[in-house]
Amino acid sequence: MKEIKFSEAILEAIDQSMQKDKSVILMGLGITDPKSIFGTTKGLLKKYGVKRVIETPTSENAVTGIALGASIKGLKPIITHQRVEFALLSMEQIINQIAKWNFMSAGKQSVPLVIRMIIGKGWGQGPQHSQSLEVLFSHIPGLKVVAPSNASDAKSLLMTSIKEKHPVIFFEHRWLHDIKGKIENKKEVKIGKAKIIKKGKDLTIVSFSEALIQVMRIYNFLKMNNVSAEIIDLRSLRPLDEKTIIKSVSKTGKIIVIDNGWTKYGIASEIISMVVEKGFKFLKSPPKKIGIENISISSSRTLAEKTYLNSKQIIHNIFKIINKNIDKKKLNEFIKKNENDHTDIPYQDFRGPF
Amino acid sequence: MKEIKFSEAILEAIDQSMQKDKSVILMGLGITDPKSIFGTTKGLLKKYGVKRVIETPTSENAVTGIALGASIKGLKPIITHQRVEFALLSMEQIINQIAKWNFMSAGKQSVPLVIRMIIGKGWGQGPQHSQSLEVLFSHIPGLKVVAPSNASDAKSLLMTSIKEKHPVIFFEHRWLHDIKGKIENKKEVKIGKAKIIKKGKDLTIVSFSEALIQVMRIYNFLKMNNVSAEIIDLRSLRPLDEKTIIKSVSKTGKIIVIDNGWTKYGIASEIISMVVEKGFKFLKSPPKKIGIENISISSSRTLAEKTYLNSKQIIHNIFKIINKNIDKKKLNEFIKKNENDHTDIPYQDFRGPF
């Protein structure tokens, strides 16, 4: 098994899908430029030509409608937004048209369309370039929403999404793009299937996308402290793999959800409400959700770092749920050894700006 | 106390606010036309002139940005959308700009802006004219979201919203517009305060907007069956009156949320997850959420009626939570007597189309 970056996994998924299926086309701002969306569309123009790799004007709303029109006739467009925020210009097309076209056409047409949305964070991005907003799409019947956390899932899920008959919103957190992972080519990841990353019995930790990386950063501390956590990577937000979550909670009796985004009316709210409706009898202590602060994200690093998820907060909440004391010295040592100096970058060699 | 229609209450709120404060202006498609948005803007053009009552082109996105620009300088614009769906064209302005401007200007400017969104339903409106979508706004820090269920609250909440320094999304369900109610002019309804409509001890029913009307329709059946329900009208969705809800649940130990919209990642999900996080120890049985089916709404009445909330479903779920059997004959009699013949209209004399 080879190890490649998340961004390379995306590229491979698109490349192989375009190779296999001539109906797949790409649309978006910057897909043919030298930076090629964090490298995820590198070389595709040369390989597949301007008819299939279509650089676009700054017209997000129309481009989305155009992709929809092309898709109902049989093309499989992939749209890319360099930031989730730009996609807000196309919400009308996404929610009123794309999500409903299969229904509105009484099943006669379907919309095999993928919209890649990249979540920004860090390096002073500020309030308009760092929102997650997964819940805005996850609420809508007719859409599928996925948010992989690693290269292998990203590759397989993107290929599945491209093959899929119905529209998929594909979330990529830009802090994942440079993380390497082994690609498991054998198994196809289906949309709607969560994955148990770590087996455990003391509590269930549910997370997804980059938030899961934050969880994995503190996994060793849990182990050191004999906390046996079962960690679930959702991978899909809609449909949600309710079974896997409930099964885990039936075993652990405890659940914490670590969210990429805001917690009020957020992704975690649905998961907890679902768990408590369907697995009330298993619950031994109040479930908990944490995510970023329910405020906008500042540019200045000292303010931004207070907004983001952080290891200490995650650990404290976990220990509270399982009703265990933390050795503060150990915790501080662990944090010191494992954290970046700056919370506005994922790794020391990360530089902004875009 | 006089009794007036919900739509008249809206009109009074706007009229009195415009009278009192010269900064209040109105913008929107149809506000000066003969139908004057279900009568809610009737006569205002004549009274306040074209400078303050501004009919607009079909340019929802720009109009929203224009209102924002005017508001940061000191005007208090009220924008009206005849359907929630049209506002989707302006999501970028609402989420990226309006919700964040106070923050982005480091508190130097604020956005005293009200956006009225009208929820359509019934008379074959179909998939694109009957969505609720409150959660799309309720998730966003920087926005306030209100959704009154009766004329009195509507009037007071709208006046409060207009006076408010920060942006408010004001939801009106069109089936409420014709319902009459007594206006309690004494008390100002604050944004963020729920109201206990009925006191009770067996279970807590949380609802809002038109869904609350559906709940009140079956209240007598509950009484007849000695079910003592505490009914809470949320009125505000953001901020949410967590205290009132938790306090009620601490007494009843049971909760059901009746939602206007889709239940997945919906309004009810947040309420239940909040209750279970903060009031876990009070809960005696699994909480429950019901709302409309998680599918799009059809035009044909036979399909639409299966999508909407209905009294039977509400009653069944309530009895299940309190673990009580229903006398089916009584139930059927009650339903027959109290329901409309058609679920695509709220009252017998309701006619579409717009």
Added chain:
Amino acid sequence: MNRNTKLNLFKIVYKIRKVEETISKLYSENEMRCPVHLSIGQEAVASGVCSNLKENDEIISTHRSHAHYIAKGGNLNSMISEIYGKKSGCALGIGGSMHLQDLKKGINGSVPIVGSTIPIGVGIALFNKIKKKNNLVTIFFGEGATEEGVFHESINFAALHNLPILFVCENNLYSVYTGLEQRQPKKRDLKKICEGNSLAYYHEDGNDVIKVHNKVKEIVKRIRKNNQPTLIELSTYRWLEHCGPNWDDNLRYRPSGELKKWIKKCPLARIKKQIKNKPLISRATKQLDKEINSAFVFAKNSKFPSNKIIKNFYF
């Protein structure tokens, strides 16, 4: 123009008029329980445009789509059934009047969000270009839709990619009850806007079906040859209320006398006059009356859709 073409144009105009009048008449029975946006007064636009389109040419439309659907040859039984919310409807009753579609006839659908089908139509044309299909795409919309940003984004894209599209702007002077003067500057000039975006622009009297037919014929030929997306603005007028079955001149949102003036330019009366041959006309109308009548009977007798169909769609 030969007599046959003329007669065919008459037939389409008449068919639209008669269908709309029947809807208007029967609406008060409360069995067509959905919003309807009728095209009475505007029939010549759809008729004169679609008479130049081949069966596999594609159209896409708006909330006011009855005329386009009929003119492009959509199945009448399915249309009326759709409005009645029946399972024999073109969308199984899911959409009602605002969601007419007939894929076999290249009628891709219509939706009630102003302007939103414009990019979707452009996308169909992009598909055609990539897959080397020669179908022309015609996108119908009202002049109100040109106030939406997406219209401008769409024409820029269409011109950038030389997509063979006919944009048809049906200018009936009103958006709901709101006149042009409240929505667009006095010197607004759609021709310049189009040409600034590299679109060819034409204008024609939208109440004269022969003129529309001839002008569009020319344009369609040119588009098929050079792929230059083209917009034609057709001036016309809606007689009845914006939405619903009734006359509404009593509401006085239109200058007094305006409606009368336009009724004098009745597209049906005009083509009738241009044909002259009364027996021919009466034979045609009789046949159409029968067809239309039987469509309403068919719709009324059809069953409502069963809730089971919902599971056939993706949510």
Added chain:
Amino acid sequence: MNRNTKLNLFKIVYKIRKVEETISKLYSENEMRCPVHLSIGQEAVASGVCSNLKENDEIISTHRSHAHYIAKGGNLNSMISEIYGKKSGCALGIGGSMHLQDLKKGINGSVPIVGSTIPIGVGIALFNKIKKKNNLVTIFFGEGATEEGVFHESINFAALHNLPILFVCENNLYSVYTGLEQRQPKKRDLKKICEGNSLAYYHEDGNDVIKVHNKVKEIVKRIRKNNQPTLIELSTYRWLEHCGPNWDDNLRYRPSGELKKWIKKCPLARIKKQIKNKPLISRATKQLDKEINSAFVFAKNSKFPSNKIIKNFYF
């Protein structure tokens, strides 16, 4: 043009250039931890436009706002502090480079969503009209923003209401790395688009600050008189990368030689030549160098904002 005006124009151009160069030089210290979009090569636009504006005239800008902020007289210490994320920043460090603002100088802000400040600027002008203020509103944006629907919606509205607005389209040929030919049809004509929307349109060499100043002077006078919203397109060129402190001609997204050609048209060199008086220039630059240097020192020495300020804002 008198010597003083010329010298003032020189000073602004020089100040912008020097600030941007200093940012570019110091960026690698990793203390300006936010995206920066520099205006080197485009200084004459902001300078020649803002030199015609009064202090209480208003501007609103985009991701590339440094030049506009400086030219409109924004406080330099606050700007550099903002980029350093310090609490002495014009937005207390909340926004960084893409959110410059100085309300005292009529600088309403800037945001990094392309096109989104255009309607907001129109809204400010609507406020001025309703409240009978005579401030002119100037809205800066790149040519990429004219591809957004909201631009078209906004100019329609501005013209409909005769709002005194100067739209400044800074055409630097690129949107990020993407050239015009991939975004707009060859014969795209912004003049026609503007005129079709009842806007007056002008064009000028955006690298000649004197020409820009003179042309805008005329235009501003006219707008103040007749309230006709007006757009001026200024042709110019960005020298460095779209976002970040570096040269990037090595990436080859621009035709070889293009950058060189534009560097020959350097706005700073040009105005310098037009002044000739070397001592005057050197006195001015020395003074500005000092001011700029001290702004960077100030910023570096300033404290970071404390998390407590968050509670001052509404969420």
